[in-house]
Amino acid sequence: MIRVLIAEDMHILREALAELLSLEPDIEVVAGVAAGTEIVPAALEERPDVAVIDIDLPGMDGVSAAAELGRELPSCRVVLLTALTKPGALRRAFGLRAAGFVPKDIPPAELAAAIRTVAGGGRAVHPSLALAAMEARESPLSQRETEVLRMSATGAQPVEIAERLFLTYGTVRNYLASAATKLGARNRVDAIRIASEADWI
Template structure:
């Protein structure tokens, strides 16, 4: 029996997933939560074989939790279940130690199959998302330009970005301007849009310094 921890903040979705998995042969949901800050504690308490984690949750996001589980509970496989089909989200999930990545609109039988695959030590990644990640062109942005643009995408002004990256405001403005030129964007918001569509902005927290 594959023991599963389910983390999804939307109550209706979590309930539907729990009911779906309860009807899948060989799978048992041993715990569920809608709070990202409770994922690791629940995993340590119930010792699941697979943690099925949503990316966007209140508190700690799913990708950060995946990285923590890799360190604290290495016997627990992680499957990211998300509405995001962007290549950078897949890359971040794999870097965090997830071995499963499925869209929320995947057929029920595929989700159950993916959970069994991850529990057995295999990799289960949606083929369409994987193909897009492999064929996406390399980013023309430097690491600092990417960090500055990602923070701008979160609504931070240059002074806040400078504080978080331990840079001067003038340097940050230069990075944002360079990113805008490289992406042939008319405005900063247009640069954010183009970078996101191309999969060049990171998912999750941006590194500081």
């Protein structure tokens, strides 16, 4: 039997996935969690062979959770579920070399087949996601610009950001201005919107 953990924040979808996969003669769903932070504790307790993880999870996103799971329980292979809305997350997931990568609207039989492939040591990457990841643009922002813009997106003001990053107020303003310029944004709010939609922050 292939032991499977499901990480999906929508209760009804998580239950439906568990029920559908449990109909397969060689798959047993041993755990279901709703948040990224719950994945590793549940996996360490249940020791699944495969974790099916939604990329968009509360607490910790699916890509970060998959990376942590890979460190804590390397024997558990990962199948990531995603919509095509976050190209930056797609690139990060491919960088992780997740064993499986499938769209959320995949038919149950195809998901079961992907789980079997991954459990057997192979990779299962849906062609549409591979293409989307290849076409996704890399962020033009520097690491510091990304950090400053991400903090600004949480509502932090330049003075607060400067204090937390041990920078001067003027330096933070310069980073925000250069980020807006690189993104072709009208202002800081527009820069945050553009970077968020591209999943760069």
